[in-house]
Amino acid sequence: MTVIQTRVLTKRYGGSKVAALDSLSIDVGEGVTGVVGANGAGKSTLIKILLGLLSPTSGDATVLGHDIRTEGEAIRTAVGYMPEHDCLPPDMRAIDFVVHMGRVSGLPPAAARERAADVLRHVGLAEERYRLMGGYSTGMKQRAKLAQALVHDPRLVMLDEPTNGLDPAAREDMLALVRRIGHDFGIPVLVTSHLLGELERISDHVVVLDAGHLLRSEATTAFTADTGHVLVEVLGEDAQSRMGQALAARGVAWQPRGQLLEIDPADAPPDALRDIVRDLAAELGLGLVRIQPQTGRLEDVFREEVPA
Incomplete structure (x- = not known):
């Protein structure tokens, strides 16, 4: 009504x-x-x-x-x-x-x-x-x-x-x-x-x-629906940059999202992506905190649609 x-x-x-x-x-x-x-x-x-x-x-x-x-x-x-x-x-x-x-x-x-x-x-x-x-x-x-x-x-x-x-x-x-x-x-x-x-x-x-x-x-x-992207959080010295470089070397595109890495799973199937992230974190000696689907937020509307 x-x-x-x-x-x-x-x-x-x-x-x-x-x-x-x-x-x-x-x-x-x-x-x-x-x-x-x-x-x-x-x-x-x-x-x-x-x-x-x-x-x-x-x-x-x-x-x-x-x-x-x-x-x-x-x-x-x-x-x-x-x-x-x-x-x-x-x-x-x-x-x-x-x-x-x-x-x-x-x-x-x-x-x-x-x-x-x-x-x-x-x-x-x-x-x-x-x-x-x-x-x-x-x-x-x-x-x-x-x-x-x-x-x-x-x-x-x-x-x-x-x-x-x-x-x-x-x-x-x-x-x-x-x-x-x-x-x-x-x-x-x-x-x-x-x-x-x-x-x-x-x-x-x-x-x-x-x-x-x-x-x-x-x-x-x-x-707030699932955007299809994946968020990764790692801990360690220069963790985001080092993980990002390693992902890029594997052909996986990423971009920073605050302290997290935002990954487009189009570059790898979800299961394979989780294995890649896990293995890279181990190789780099980084602490893997989480791998999770990215959901939308209201703040994204302003970032995407309000002109700077």
Whole structure:
């Protein structure tokens, strides 16, 4: 089921010739959809347009079947939104804030309080819900923002940089929550990030933006599929260069990939290639750490498709 659809969506600010979004056409379905791109790629602009908070310069889009130009209020009623920047009133308790946001979304008082307690427990703030949010850590503030996005039982959730400013442990917890929303709760999620590895791990579908342009929009498995190449890691003095020279002498082409050697197995059958690498490592006195198939990564999209 398609929950978001855009067609040649374009946004220019003022008289600028540079577009924040340029002819963007995507379809977003159920599960977790990640929108990845550097700062300024158009991620936040896209979310604000989809919520009816910004008007596009041209093009069209629908969210849950609602037109962004004429049905913004209906969209915001049905969607849970977690903004990127800190927007929490420091002199309010989390429980009161989330109850208030539930009431704003149309819940009656008793239902709003019950839902607020539930979502604060789900995001890990059950014990801290009566504390003033001004004393919260960054991770707790992000959890409170997520709770208010969920309190009214939305049909779609949009999360703008939910891991922004988090330490590694808090980042892992937030990513687990995002995946749980999309899969355990069954609520479609649109989540943005400038960190490629995050979305690669939690998303079912990834949209890659660069300076407002769409680079790719595909299932995550299409990005991370086996490339057919082999990665080799060896240890020892000048290990990469020595192994590379030995492989070239055997007619096996290679190229460096960080500290690894990337080999095209077209030059030798897989079994023969493993034997060649093993024997060369032994002859050169190198430690053979691993031989493994190379899978694609989101960062490859930027290396291959974004002009230098």
